[in-house]
Amino acid sequence: MNAKAASGAEALAEVGTIAILGVGLIGGSLGLALKAAGFAGRIIGFNRRESEADLARARGAVDASATSMQAAVETADLVILCMGPGVMPSVMAQIAPVCPGHAVISDVGSVKAGIVKAGEALFGGRFVGAHPIAGREQHGIEAALPALFADRSCVLTPSQGTEQRALRIVRALWQAVGSEVHEMDAGLHDQMLALTSHLPHLLAYVLLDLVAGHPQQQQIAALLGGGFRDFSRIASSDPVLWADISLQNRQALLEILADYRQQLDSLATALAIEDGEALQKRFSRGKMARDALFGPHPEGLKQND
Structure with a gap:
């Protein structure tokens, strides 16, 4: 593990449970990368299709699969949304009532302004927008790779209201999987x-x-x-x-x-x-x-x- 990844893994020590909603290419790769980086906590995944949830567990991307989004996040310290940007505001509205008050919420969307606006409206400064600049032409958990984010950029889009603790945890997450983290205005x-x-x-x-x-x-x-x-x-x-x-x-x-x-x-x-x-x-x-x-x-x- 390089120094950057080690620093990120150390900062994630306060995170006991991570919920990944949408364990496909990006979400699955994130779970695999966290395990490879030595993340000692628990990763709970949620997939709408049971077959994908089974494969995510079989591949070791998650420790357990929840039967609903709400069940996945109710004990989470960090929640990562890994689905199309168009549905993220709706998903956030569904999980907001059951998310723990201390939980940090983030995403992996390729479009940021609308998602950040919706996330901050629901979670305030605990929401941190993120976009890992990584991917493949294939999609789904079958295509997930533990090294997908290594030496790739990840853009965080904090605002003036972002809590520093939340920003530190999300930055640590992406550093732990080997990404070079940058910050940028969501609109830019x-x-x-x-x-x-x-x-x-x-x-x-x-x-x-x-x-x-x-x-x-x-x-x-x-x-x-x-x-x-x-x-x-x-x-x-x-x-x-x-x-x-x-x-x-x-x-x-x-x-x-x-x-x-x-x-x-x-x-x-x-x-x-x-x-x-x-x-x-x-x-x-x-x-x-x-x-x-x-x-x-x-x-x-x-x-x-």
């Missing part, structure tokens, strides 16, 4: 994620839908290279979840889509007038931006990929 988080995560998912889904509807779809399948595979990878993600995320962050997405549409129009104009210089400048800026963020591709790219 949603604007930035619209650009870096939500828009790319929309584009990947639309591209694959375009290919699927092409009259020469079978011929196209024989011509797909690594570039198409890499770009379209995230279109294998759960469409129900991503429709929910898109709607919950619709205002930020609409704004970034308008900017993107303007850029596409500019690109179309350059193509129509055969302005190779404009195309080269645009592509060069994109390449420079990508290399600055991630470094040049170690092996280069095939020119026809």
Whole structure:
């Protein structure tokens, strides 16, 4: 265990019971990661489907499965909501009457502003919004991995009313599983994620839908290279979840889509007038931006990929 994870595990010592509502990819990975990090307390899970609850126990992601959300949280010191952002306010309203008065409440949602508003209205300063920047195209407890959050970022979105004890515990949780923790305003988080995560998912889904509807779809399948595979990878993600995320962050997405549409129009104009210089400048800026963020591709790219 590295020093960061050890520090987080030590700070979690005051937490005896963690309730994870929704033990799928993220919730299941969190349970597995906490066990791997040496969390000595008890993890209680809740899944609506009994088969998923059984598998979560069998995989060791939770110590026990509750038969209801209320039963899962009634003895919890820390509650983590791991479901689509659209249903989180309703879930919080259902568990609020039975949550212990000292319990810290958090979530893993990819959209933060609305969730934080609802959480603080119900739990006050005991609610801390969180978003681990980690995932896979697969979903469900079957895809959970204990190392999913290692060396990945996790964004916390506290407000002026957030209790320092609650913030410390949620920070410790994510440090314990190996994440690099950052703090950010909830609204700013949603604007930035619209650009870096939500828009790319929309584009990947639309591209694959375009290919699927092409009259020469079978011929196209024989011509797909690594570039198409890499770009379209995230279109294998759960469409129900991503429709929910898109709607919950619709205002930020609409704004970034308008900017993107303007850029596409500019690109179309350059193509129509055969302005190779404009195309080269645009592509060069994109390449420079990508290399600055991630470094040049170690092996280069095939020119026809």
